[in-house]
Amino acid sequence: MDFYKAVKNRRSYYGIDGEKIVSVEKIEEVVKEAVKYTPTAFNSQSARVVLLFGDNHEKLWDIVEDTLRNIVPEEKFESTEKKIAGFRNGYGTVLFFEDDSVIESLQERYKLYKDNFPVWAEQSNGMLQFIVWTSLELEGLGASLQHYSPLIDEQVKKEWDIPDNWRLIAQMPFGNPTIKPDEKEFLEVKARVRVFK
Numbered sequence: 453m454d455f456y457k458a459v460k461n462r463r464s465y466y467g468i469d470g471e472k473i474v475s476v477e478k479i480e481e482v483v484k485e486a487v488k489y490t491p492t493a494f495n496s497q498s499a500r501v502v503l504l505f506g507d508n509h510e511k512l513w514d515i516v517e518d519t520l521r522n523i524v525p526e527e528k529f530e531s532t533e534k535k536i537a538g539f540r541n542g543y544g545t546v547l548f549f550e551d552d553s554v555i556e557s558l559q560e561r562y563k564l565y566k567d568n569f570p571v572w573a574e575q576s577n578g579m580l581q582f583i584v585w586t587s588l589e590l591e592g593l594g595a596s597l598q599h600y601s602p603l604i605d606e607q608v609k610k611e612w613d614i615p616d617n618w619r620l621i622a623q624m625p626f627g628n629p630t631i632k633p634d635e636k637e638f639l640e641v642k643a644r645v646r647v648f649k
Contacts, residue, residue, distance in 0.1 A: 458586050458589050458590050459586060461589055462582075462585055462586045462589040463589075463594075463633040463636065464595075464596040464597070464633060465594025465595060465596055465626075465627075465629045465631070465633060466535070466538055466596055466631065466633075467538065467594070467629065467630040467631025467632075468538070468539075468541060468542040468543070468593075468594050468595075468625065468626065468627030468628060468629060468630060469541050469542065469543075469627050469628050469630050470541060470542060470543045470627055470628070471543070471627070471628040472543060472628075473591075473592055473593070473628050474543075474591045474592065474593060476505055476544075478591065479503070479544065479588070479591070479593075479626075480503060482584070482587045482588070482591065483501055483503055483546060483584055483587075485587075486580055486583040486584045486587055487499060487501055487580065489583075490576060490579050490580040490583055491576065491579065492572075492573075492576040493568075493569065493572035493573070493575075493576065494558055494562070494572075496554055496555070496558055496569075496572075496573065496576075497554070498550050498551045498554035498555055498573050498576070499548065499549070499550060499551075499573075499576060499577050499580050500548075500549040500550070500551050500618050501546060501547065501548060501549065501580075501584075502546075502547040502549070502612060502614065503544060503545075503546055503547075504544055504545045504546075504547065504612075505543070505544045508612070509540075509542070509543070509544045509545050509625075510540055511611060512545050512547075512604075512608070512611075512623070513536050513537075513539050513540035513545075513625070514540075515604050515607045515608065515611065516536055516539075516600050516603075516604055516623075517532075517533065517536045517540075519600070519603050519604050519607070520532055520536070520600075520603070523603070539596075539598065539625035540625075541627065542625045542626055542627030543593070543626060543627035543628065544625075544626055544627070545623055545624060545625045545626070546584055546595075546623070546624040546626065547608070547620060547622075547623055547624075548577055548580065548581055548620075548621045548622045548623075548624070549614070549618040549619060549620055549621060550573050550574070550577055550618070550619045550621055551615075551617055551618055551619075552617050552618075552619050553617040554573075555569045555570055555573050574621075577621050577622075581597060581621075581622060581624065584624065585597065585624065588624075588626050592628075592629075593626045593627060593628065593629070594626065594627060594628070594629030594630075595624050595625065595626035595627075596624070596625060597622050597623075597624050598622065598623040598624070598625065599622055599623070600623060601619075601620045601621065601622070602620070604620070605619075605620045608620060
């Protein structure tokens with residue numbers, strides 16, 4: 453599959469299961485390559501990733517469910533529970549972090565750009581998420597990007613012994629796609645892109 457086809461096909465898949473259509477080793481390789489080659493401001497390389505499979509993957513979604521059960525009113529929890537169960541049904545989850553100690557170090561060294569480093573780090577992490585997501589698409593896996601931070605941060609750090617300076621950004625459950633996403637609507641590209649020749 454060429455790059456543009458993968459970009460076009462990358463979608464949010466909420467219907468996934470745990471069928472192992474790609475090896476754990478291949479997914480690990482894809483994620484490591486993405487982490488290594490995603491561009492970063494000042495070559496900071498501040499992004500961190502944790503890959504969860506099996507019981508670890510399920511434990512994450514147990515944490516999310518238990519946390520939300522204490523927040524979402526009981527009469528409205530059924531849809532939340534179903535959504536989380538869908539993520540738990542998947543093959544694994546990618547957790548995306550930023551190492552704030554790297555960002556703080558750059559802020560100290562380059563005071564002129566102090567306010568920009570957190571923004572640049574978030575932009576780079578977004579690129580990393582996109583590369584991982586598109587790479588999983590290339591491997592035939594469906595994924596979606598979730599944001600349950602900061603609600604689950606403390607328990608996640610405790611469960612997997614995550615350093616205090618790692619800040620959780622997003623969670624990406626993935627698996628064998630079982631339901632096609634709905635058709636996506638697009639704004640007119642000419643309203644979003646200006647070209648001067």
